Amino acid sequence: MRILVTGATGTLGSALVPALLRAGHQVRALSRTKRESRGNVEWMWGDLVSGNGVADAVRDVDVIAHLATGGRKGRGAVDVTGTRKLVAATRESGYAHLLYTSVVGADRVAIGHLRHKLEAERLVSESDLGWTILRATPFHQSLDRRLGDFESLPVLTVDRTVPWQPVHAGEVATRITELIAAGPAMDEIEYGGPQVLSTEELVKTWLQARNLHRPCLPVRFPGSLYAAQRAGDLLTDAEPKGRITWQGYLFPPPPEPSDDFAAEHTASPTSPANQPEQDPDLHVYGGDEGYERPTRG
Numbered sequence: 154m155r156i157l158v159t160g161a162t163g164t165l166g167s168a169l170v171p172a173l174l175r176a177g178h179q180v181r182a183l184s185r186t187k188r189e190s191r192g193n194v195e196w197m198w199g200d201l202v203s204g205n206g207v208a209d210a211v212r213d214v215d216v217i218a219h220l221a222t223g224g225r226k227g228r229g230a231v232d233v234t235g236t237r238k239l240v241a242a243t244r245e246s247g248y249a250h251l252l253y254t255s256v257v258g259a260d261r262v263a264i265g266h267l268r269h270k271l272e273a274e275r276l277v278s279e280s281d282l283g284w285t286i287l288r289a290t291p292f293h294q295s296l297d298r299r300l301g302d303f304e305s306l307p308v309l310t311v312d313r314t315v316p317w318q319p320v321h322a323g324e325v326a327t328r329i330t331e332l333i334a335a336g337p338a339m340d341e342i343e344y345g346g347p348q349v350l351s352t353e354e355l356v357k358t359w360l361q362a363r364n365l366h367r368p369c370l371p372v373r374f375p376g377s378l379y380a381a382q383r384a385g386d387l388l389t390d391a392e393p394k395g396r397i398t399w400q401g402y403l404f405p406p407p408p409e410p411s412d413d414f415a416a417e418h419t420a421s422p423t424s425p426a427n428q429p430e431q432d433p434d435l436h437v438y439g440g441d442e443g444y445e446r447p448t449r450g
């Protein structure tokens with residue numbers, strides 16, 4: 154199938170593009186930065202908020218994996234306005250299965266960013282396109298980055314009563330690939346990580362993995378979003394779940410010994426066969442399959 158991926162340069166998109174290529178699909182990837190097409194990835198320039206380039210991007214595709222987001226600070230411009238423009242352009246160009254990625258709890262907690270995700274979900278489910286909505290819990294990679302923002306602080310605040318269910322973006326990409334193969338579900342599907350952790354467990358494991366020593370000050374996080382999270386509204390029991398734990402992500406297993414053990418151990422120390430994996434995510438979603446992971450522009 155020919156699949157358009159919006160948000161192809163993001164955390165999830167960078168895992169989804171190689172997963173789709175491995176499954177034998179042709180990928181068209183949308184970005185606001187001009188990039189050269191390479192291998193089976195056709196890069197298209199476009200901006201969902203202005204609508205520039207969107208009509209060209211959706212032309213002749215079978216599926217749209219719509220991952221682009223403005224995130225928590227985006228005020229809904231990409232999620233709501235961008236989704237509205239994407240749906241309109243898709244309907245004008247014909248028909249495609251539209252898969253939209255949302256957040257677990259968007260239907261239960263209409264606050265801030267989640268309100269925009271729910272509004273975008275409605276635009277997708279009320280369109281007359283074939284659709285699937287995948288609601289995921291926070292990604293390991295995103296939490297890792299968020300915690301990294303606090304690295305310079307002398308003390309970290311933790312709320313033991315706020316639970317998290319982090320999931321690996323590589324496993325979310327695999328789930329999306331399966332959902333695309335299955336066709337429009339016309340339903341919302343949840344996907345979460347394998348375990349629920351308190352903020353304290355999450356932070357302490359992260360500090361250990363990053364070899365950092367910071368005291369953790371117990372506090373009660375204020376606000377209605379944390380209250381909803383405390384009540385479990387951002388967790389899911391849905392099956393299947395991801396299998397990679399937070400601990401497993403932070404302390405990745407050593408590379409598996411190859412079948413050709415003898416050859417590997419007689420190769421020179423500088424042989425590529427003897428080099429360690431540079432990217433800890435590679436053990437989940439494989440090599441680049443002709444896809445050059447772009448750097449954020």
Ligand SMILES: NC(=O)c1ccc[n+]([C@@H]2O[C@H](COP(=O)([O-])OP(=O)(O)OC[C@H]3O[C@@H](n4cnc5c(N)ncnc54)[C@H](OP(=O)(O)O)[C@@H]3O)[C@@H](O)[C@H]2O)c1
Pocket residue numbers: 159160161162163164165166183184185186199200201202203219220221222223224231235254255256257288289290291292295296
């Ligand atoms: N991160 C999480 O923990 C998490 C958890 C659950 C669900 N989700 C959902 O999963 C999806 C992917 O999230 P992510 O964390 O991978 O996103 P991300 O890393 O923040 O990447 C955002 C992507 O959106 C694109 N984008 C931003 N503004 C755009 C615009 N005006 N027009 C076109 N593209 C635009 C960016 O592409 P360019 O900069 O190249 O244009 C980038 O690839 C989102 O729907 C998100 O809500 C995320």
